[in-house]
Amino acid sequence: MSPPIPKPEEEHPSLPTVLIHRLPSFRYTLTSHLEPHFHLVDPLTTAAAATDSARALLCVGPTPVNEGTLNLYPSVRLVVGTSAGLDHVDLAACARRGVAVTSAANAFTEDVADFAVALLIDVLRRVSAGDRFVRRGLWPVQGDYPLGFKLGGKRVGILGLGNIGSEVAKRLVAFGCSVAYNSRSKKPSVPFPYYENAHDLAANSDALVVCCALNDQTRHVVNKDVMTALGKEGVIVNVGRGALIDEEELVRFLVAGELRGAGLDVFENEPNVPKQLFELDNVVLSPHKAVLTPESFRALQDVVFANLEAFFSNKPLVSPVECH
Amino acid sequence: MSPPIPKPEEEHPSLPTVLIHRLPSFRYTLTSHLEPHFHLVDPLTTAAAATDSARALLCVGPTPVNEGTLNLYPSVRLVVGTSAGLDHVDLAACARRGVAVTSAANAFTEDVADFAVALLIDVLRRVSAGDRFVRRGLWPVQGDYPLGFKLGGKRVGILGLGNIGSEVAKRLVAFGCSVAYNSRSKKPSVPFPYYENAHDLAANSDALVVCCALNDQTRHVVNKDVMTALGKEGVIVNVGRGALIDEEELVRFLVAGELRGAGLDVFENEPNVPKQLFELDNVVLSPHKAVLTPESFRALQDVVFANLEAFFSNKPLVSPVECH
Numbered sequence: 001m002s003p004p005i006p007k008p009e010e011e012h013p014s015l016p017t018v019l020i021h022r023l024p025s026f027r028y029t030l031t032s033h034l035e036p037h038f039h040l041v042d043p044l045t046t047a048a049a050a051t052d053s054a055r056a057l058l059c060v061g062p063t064p065v066n067e068g069t070l071n072l073y074p075s076v077r078l079v080v081g082t083s084a085g086l087d088h089v090d091l092a093a094c095a096r097r098g099v100a101v102t103s104a105a106n107a108f109t110e111d112v113a114d115f116a117v118a119l120l121i122d123v124l125r126r127v128s129a130g131d132r133f134v135r136r137g138l139w140p141v142q143g144d145y146p147l148g149f150k151l152g153g154k155r156v157g158i159l160g161l162g163n164i165g166s167e168v169a170k171r172l173v174a175f176g177c178s179v180a181y182n183s184r185s186k187k188p189s190v191p192f193p194y195y196e197n198a199h200d201l202a203a204n205s206d207a208l209v210v211c212c213a214l215n216d217q218t219r220h221v222v223n224k225d226v227m228t229a230l231g232k233e234g235v236i237v238n239v240g241r242g243a244l245i246d247e248e249e250l251v252r253f254l255v256a257g258e259l260r261g262a263g264l265d266v267f268e269n270e271p272n273v274p275k276q277l278f279e280l281d282n283v284v285l286s287p288h289k290a291v292l293t294p295e296s297f298r299a300l301q302d303v304v305f306a307n308l309e310a311f312f313s314n315k316p317l318v319s320p321v322e323c324h
Numbered sequence: 325m326s327p328p329i330p331k332p333e334e335e336h337p338s339l340p341t342v343l344i345h346r347l348p349s350f351r352y353t354l355t356s357h358l359e360p361h362f363h364l365v366d367p368l369t370t371a372a373a374a375t376d377s378a379r380a381l382l383c384v385g386p387t388p389v390n391e392g393t394l395n396l397y398p399s400v401r402l403v404v405g406t407s408a409g410l411d412h413v414d415l416a417a418c419a420r421r422g423v424a425v426t427s428a429a430n431a432f433t434e435d436v437a438d439f440a441v442a443l444l445i446d447v448l449r450r451v452s453a454g455d456r457f458v459r460r461g462l463w464p465v466q467g468d469y470p471l472g473f474k475l476g477g478k479r480v481g482i483l484g485l486g487n488i489g490s491e492v493a494k495r496l497v498a499f500g501c502s503v504a505y506n507s508r509s510k511k512p513s514v515p516f517p518y519y520e521n522a523h524d525l526a527a528n529s530d531a532l533v534v535c536c537a538l539n540d541q542t543r544h545v546v547n548k549d550v551m552t553a554l555g556k557e558g559v560i561v562n563v564g565r566g567a568l569i570d571e572e573e574l575v576r577f578l579v580a581g582e583l584r585g586a587g588l589d590v591f592e593n594e595p596n597v598p599k600q601l602f603e604l605d606n607v608v609l610s611p612h613k614a615v616l617t618p619e620s621f622r623a624l625q626d627v628v629f630a631n632l633e634a635f636f637s638n639k640p641l642v643s644p645v646e647c648h
Contacts, residue, residue: 145613
């Protein structure tokens with residue numbers, strides 16, 4: 001008789017087990033710093049038995065965590081999120097079962113804010129479009145390139161003034177923009193004008209930067225009415241989630257020239273981007289990469305490690321998410 | 325006998341004459357606000373006689389003003405520049421003849437600074453390259469897009485801390501960059517570290533933003549040694565003049581991967597851009613349009629009008645340039 005195949009956790013009797021939870025198409029590259037401290041088990045590549053007693057689950061990117069996931073791993077008491085938004089995690093289901101959830105905290109905040117500002121300047125000043133113009137060899141042939149618009153002096157409405165929105169505001173102030181915002185509620189310590197809803201914010205803005213969380217209240221928060229209120233000279237930047245905007249309407253507005261332009265890092269049906277946008281010079285398209293820099297990944301590694309270590313030492317979590 | 329053709333200035337006996345000085349390929353679009361106040365004469369379209377007594381010359385864009393120009397219009401005592409840089413005006417020749425020169429002052433400052441920051445984020449975060457990736461339909465096919473780099477925390481060296489450089493610095497501070505500079509001399513009121521030459525600045529920077537004036541001292545100020553000092557992870561942004569950089573060396577460094585990337589609004593031989601750059605994903609190319617917004621043009625119209633009005637009323641000029 002051959003000896004029984006050892007269960008992976010028996011090879012690391014002293015290390016707490018952490019399950020890697022991912023869609024098969026997702027690679028994970030941020031676990032090397034965890035390996036000396038935790039016993040990492042990827043159920044996609046390891047025998048199921050190893051998952052029985054695991055108490056923590058490391059969720060790679062936007063891999064869904066729902067009732068089914070929690071049924072599969074009944075001993076799990078912590079879900080460690082690794083993305084800026086957690087709309088893929090059923091927070092209510094986690095709350096019902098007493099499962100804590102942690103977020104990426106501020107690991108991505110600055111990168112997303114930088115990218116939002118980059119998209120806004122790019123649309124206004126036609127940076128990507130100018131690059132296309134030069135690369136196609138049109139400069140010596142056509143000479144004049146259409147004028148862009150100045151960023152300074154623009155009224156920018158920020159939809160969702162959380163960590164990311166606040167960093168966007170800080171940057172735009174340095175460019176001489178005037179900032180206003182809409183959020184779940186007015187923030188007493190914030191100097192910018194508050195509008196009670198997206199429509200009123202849009203009606204008083206030259207550009208909207210969408211960076212709120214996606215949930216049942218914010219799905220399609222930028223709808224036809226909001227776009228109409230923003231107007232023909234308005235610009236929309238989205239670094240939140242695709243479904244915050246009614247994409248079909250957005251495409252219609254852009255194609256009809258009912259908006260000045262858009263800078264989009266996220267889409268409703270990623271990685272599919274509406275083909276009509278490919279023809280437009282006044283949109284800047286980005287493959288959901290507002291968060292992706294090595295510097296952000298290092299910050300994320302730190303916050304993931306800190307949450308796992310706190311959990312297994314019974315200390316307060318570093319970046320817990322409120323579960324309703 | 326037919327009556328003599330009236331000289332244009334006789335049609336406007338009460339208005340001071342201003343000559344429009346331009347290359348035939350340049351159009352001028354900012355004179356409508358001047359027409360009620362000045363008698364505008366374009367020698368390219370009007371009888372030469374009209375130019376005899378003109379005392380002011382409005383120089384369109386980078387049209388050269390040299391000894392020949394001043395010989396042609398000996399009565400001119402004011403050259404009104406309309407561009408951010410005045411390297412096309414022979415300031416020494418103007419000084420010798422007692423001809424005053426005015427600049428566009430700060431009309432373009434903020435737009436150029438915005439554009440410099442836009443180019444820097446674009447190179448680091450690959451905005452234009454990401455837009456190409458999406459438009460080519462590669463996102464659903466290739467999935468992962470290469471990581472960019474974070475702007476915050478980068479050491480940015482500003483070459484030329486005049487009006488534009490100072491506005492660039494203000495913006496970069498809001499992004500969490502640390503700023504240093506080189507200028508003709510150390511500026512006592514500036515909080516940023518000063519380096520005595522471009523080489524030392526580059527050796528202590530992750531990115532160089534080139535925004536100094538072009539003159540005999542600054543031609544090719546960014547040469548091979550400076551690029552070597554900046555290093556393989558270094559980024560160069562140029563919103564000044566093409567000839568501030570040794571373009572041939574720059575292309576060689578970029579093609580060989582000896583620099584991380586470059587964002588270029590200006591080139592040595594515009595509108596010709598070195599073709600090798602078209603193949604590179606880590607450069608952002610722009611058709612010398614860092615200054616071009618309607619908002620800038622309105623500011624320029626104001627400063628042009630203010631200088632002409634001051635000149636013809638014997639008041640101090642609004643934006644005189646020092647002529648050596």
